[in-house]
Amino acid sequence: MLDKVFLEISNISKTFPGVKALDNVKFNIKYGEVHSLVGENGAGKSTLIKILSGFQQPDDGAKIIIDGNETKLRSVTDAIKQGISVVYQDFSLFGNLTVAENIGINEIIDRNKFLINWKELNQKSRRALIYIGQNINPKELVENLSVAKKQMVAIASAVAQDAKMIILDEPTSALSRGEVEHLYKIIDTLKQKNMAIMFVSHKMDELFKVSDRFTVFRDGQYIETVNKENIDESGLVSLMVGRKVEIKKYANLEQNKEVVLEAKNLSKKGNIKDISFKLHKGEVVGITGLVGAGRSELAQIIFGIMKPDSGKLFINNKEMQINSPKDALKNGIAYIPESRQTQGLVLQKTVESNITLPILEKLKNKLGIINIKKQRESVNKWVNLLDVRPNNPDMLAQQLSGGNQQKVVLAKWISTGAKVLIIDEPTNGVDVGAKSEIHQIIRKLASEGTSIIVISSELPEILSVSDRILVMRRGRINGEFINEAITQEDIMKKAIV
Numbered sequence: 001m002l003d004k005v006f007l008e009i010s011n012i013s014k015t016f017p018g019v020k021a022l023d024n025v026k027f028n029i030k031y032g033e034v035h036s037l038v039g040e041n042g043a044g045k046s047t048l049i050k051i052l053s054g055f056q057q058p059d060d061g062a063k064i065i066i067d068g069n070e071t072k073l074r075s076v077t078d079a080i081k082q083g084i085s086v087v088y089q090d091f092s093l094f095g096n097l098t099v100a101e102n103i104g105i106n107e108i109i110d111r112n113k114f115l116i117n118w119k120e121l122n123q124k125s126r127r128a129l130i131y132i133g134q135n136i137n138p139k140e141l142v143e144n145l146s147v148a149k150k151q152m153v154a155i156a157s158a159v160a161q162d163a164k165m166i167i168l169d170e171p172t173s174a175l176s177r178g179e180v181e182h183l184y185k186i187i188d189t190l191k192q193k194n195m196a197i198m199f200v201s202h203k204m205d206e207l208f209k210v211s212d213r214f215t216v217f218r219d220g221q222y223i224e225t226v227n228k229e230n231i232d233e234s235g236l237v238s239l240m241v242g243r244k245v246e247i248k249k250y251a252n253l254e255q256n257k258e259v260v261l262e263a264k265n266l267s268k269k270g271n272i273k274d275i276s277f278k279l280h281k282g283e284v285v286g287i288t289g290l291v292g293a294g295r296s297e298l299a300q301i302i303f304g305i306m307k308p309d310s311g312k313l314f315i316n317n318k319e320m321q322i323n324s325p326k327d328a329l330k331n332g333i334a335y336i337p338e339s340r341q342t343q344g345l346v347l348q349k350t351v352e353s354n355i356t357l358p359i360l361e362k363l364k365n366k367l368g369i370i371n372i373k374k375q376r377e378s379v380n381k382w383v384n385l386l387d388v389r390p391n392n393p394d395m396l397a398q399q400l401s402g403g404n405q406q407k408v409v410l411a412k413w414i415s416t417g418a419k420v421l422i423i424d425e426p427t428n429g430v431d432v433g434a435k436s437e438i439h440q441i442i443r444k445l446a447s448e449g450t451s452i453i454v455i456s457s458e459l460p461e462i463l464s465v466s467d468r469i470l471v472m473r474r475g476r477i478n479g480e481f482i483n484e485a486i487t488q489e490d491i492m493k494k495a496i497v
Contacts, residue, residue: 004031006165006196007052007066007084013059014047021047022058025222027215029165032194034187034210036201039217039240040431041401045200048217049167052198053086054079067164080106083164089173089429091154095143100125102142103157128160129153131193132186148179155186165196170429172206176291177492184210202431203458204233216240241433248436250443251467251483256281259317260451261333261420263302266311271297272475275311279420284442284452286466286483288459289495293472295455296338299422302453303335304328315420329358334418336409338425338455340402344409347398351388352379354397355411382411386441403434410441414450421445424455426465439465459488471495 008028014021022044029035037045050056054073064071066082073079093102100118103125125138134152142150151171158166168187172180187210190197201207207214208228216223216239223239231239258281266275272294279285287295300306302313304322313320315331322328328335337343345354356363356375363375379393386407388400397408406427413421426442427435442465446452456462462469463483471479471494479494 005029006031007064009052009065010063012048012051012062012064014044014051014056015059021220022051023220025217025220027222027225029196029198031164031196032191033212034191034197034199035213035215036199036207036211037215037217038200038207038236039223040433041403041429042219043217043240043431044220045217046169047220049086049169049200052079052084052167054084077106080161080163083162084167085158085161085163085165086167086169087151087154087158087171089170091150093142093150093154095141097142098138099129099136099140099142099145099153100138102153103128103138103160106157106161124160125156128156131159132156133189147174148176148182151175151183152186155190163195165198166190167198167200169200170202171199172201172203173429174291178290180206202429202435204236204432207236208233218242237432240431248439249464249483250284250439252283252446253467253482253484255283255467260315261302262314262317263298264312264314266298266301266308266313268297268301268306268308271306272301272308275475275477277470277477277480279451279453281451282446282449284446284454284465284467286462286469287453287455287472288457288462288469288491289472289478291457293495294475295472296424297475298472299335299424299453299455302328303333303422305335329416329418332417332419333422334358334413334416334420335422336413336424336426338428340405340409340428344412345397345405348396350394350396351383351400351408352376352393354408355379355382355393355415358412358416378415379411382415386411386414387437401431401434403430403437406430406434406438407441410438414445418450420451420453422453422455426454426456427458427461435461459491462491463488 005028010026012025013023039045051058054076064073071082073082100122104121122138129136132152132155134156136149136152142153171183175183187197199210211228213225213227214236215225218240259278260281261279264276267273275298289295297306301308304324304327307323313322320331341347356379360370363370365371383391383393388404388407397405427438442452454465466483469481469483469491470477471491473495
């Protein structure tokens with residue numbers, strides 16, 4: 001059945017006011033294959049997923065053929081009945097319901113059931129979990145599960161709905177390395193059972209690990225479909241961005257002796273233990289390690305979101321008590337959190353509102369009224385410097401691509417004039433072109449004297465952008481490297497042993 005096509009689409013367009021998100025694209029996927037849809041942020045991938053899931057309707061003229069029959073996907077229920085299920089990045093589960101309830105909820109809603117056969121529901125859920133090799137208690141509340149197990153529940157839910165095609169949207173963004181490897185096995189299991197899998201990711205290593213074919217979108221248009229064996233990573237990136245993109249290694253080994261920030265024996269029960277390190281002026285220190293190693297918690301302690309149980313923090317050789325983010329900002333420390341959408345931006349507000357949020361006091365006149373002209377001048381400066389696209393301060397943040405949203409978050413905190421900038425997962429969910437641009441912005445800031453801590457799970461990113469690398473394991477710093485002639489393997493040894 002490997003060569004039998006499950007889904008074939010053509011002439012798919014989608015127009016929003018002022019924007020053509022998709023322009024006459026095509027795509028097909030076979031039973032028993034992993035077909036990856038790739039492209040930069042804004043290429044149209046998410047829009048196509050919404051159309052295939054029945055959440056949005058394409059423009060007139062679209063053609064959708066499933067199992068040889070032309071059809072229309074007028075709703076999410078329609079898509080599920082046709083065998084298409086989506087496992088979103090946030091899994092779209094109900095934490096206050098059980099595993100079984102989450103797996104069976106679509107059937108319950110569809111059949112408008114008032115009386116539920118709990119025994120039958122639990123049995124069906126257990127069968128779906130066993131199908132993908134999982135031994136999760138159907139009666140467990142989803143909110144009690146790990147991120148990886150929540151993902152397994154979302155996949156089991158698709159299986160229980162008799163899915164013939166599963167769309168995995170950025171499926172590894174919140175998983176540890178071990179959990180990612182386990183997901184690969186699940187994908188292989190589904191593939192062996194002739195499931196069609198549409199895979200969407202920005203991470204080159206996993207794309208080449210799981211994919212049989214790639215379809216490339218650029219600026220809402222179809223570019224090419226290619227077999228994995230006929231292309232390499234560089235060639236795929238070139239198709240995605242329409243130009244050659246080089247991920248450089250920027251390390252500056254001539255360390256400035258001026259210490260801007262120093263942590264001494266910082267500890268927080270259950271999070272970090274005896275953390276000590278120095279950050280020099282104009283230096284980029286990369287911090288990496290497995291998920292749960294305490295990296296983000298360390299950043300939150302430095303920024304005053306969490307208070308340490310013990311230890312000291314020095315800024316310019318002077319001991320400081322950072323009890324809140326307000327204290328941190330007063331002392332020249334800014335923090336860009338991991339999730340730009342839930343922690344970094346007010347998505348319903350404009351680019352201008354987001355960028356100037358931390359500096360509104362500075363923009364007020366003697367009467368306490370914001371100087372609109374001064375506000376717009378400040379915003380234009382950062383929008384131009386960071387090349388935010390579109391160059392429109394009045395656009396809502398939620399209308400921007402992921403890469404440009406991340407640039408707005410950077411602008412928001414750079415505008416504070418921070419001397420120390422902590423960036424947690426700077427390119428999470430960002431395409432390879434925007435990733436290169438963000439790395440360049442980080443290095444430019446460092447060259448101008450800003451001291452930067454970059455926290456990242458992506459080892460190629462850490463090796464690209466850092467001067468010095470700290471590796472955390474179980475809440476401690478387990479290794480330190482000058483970024484010269486070291487490999488990902490060197491770093492991983494310290495992360496796991």
